Amino acid sequence: KAGVTQTPRYLIKTRGQQVTLSCSPISGHRSVSWYQQTPGQGLQFLFEYFSETQRNKGNFPGRFSGRQFSNSRSEMNVSTLELGDSALYLCASSFRDRSTDTQYFGPGTRLTVL
């Protein structure tokens, strides 16, 4: 079974631009979560989607948004990029959104904002 895939793997943008990251979950998984990882803040939860509905949201400004499609693929969008948005963005999928369901991570998208 193929793992979680994320595209693109690397991205360079400038301040003020917007960016869209894509995540394809493991086949059959309906829950997708997004995380931001930076050296200073560690791994922070952005949001979780299950069956096209946002179930949980972390403490990020409204510039960060996401959505999930009927095939469970998910996208996250960051508008008006700031230097501090430079990070590794990780996507994880699980079968459901329950506490017993293991999340499997993709390789991440490394975003650099200049």
Added chain:
Amino acid sequence: AQKITQTQPGMFVQEKEAVTLDCTYDTSDQSYGLFWYKQPSSGEMIFLIYQGSYDEQNATEGRYSLNFQKARKSANLVISASQLGDSAMYFCAMKTNAGKSTFGDGTTLTVKP
């Protein structure tokens, strides 16, 4: 609010020895899952082991075992017979049915030859 605490920023272990990575957690939920992940320098998060809050037995997966002490709210990872390839960052995480996933700050493990 949920919280995961990993008090060891860095750990060293000699090859072939066992090592314990500490993790304590805090939650008011009765049902939760505890997870350990390994993140090598390549960046990908690799799932290692899972423990459910209602599981009475400690989880084991090959060389990995989870020392679960519910009353103390601890979920320490034990790696037996360390290998050079075990050098990485290790994260403890918790997920509840009601809330979002929470990760600790991680422990960097270095295995010495």
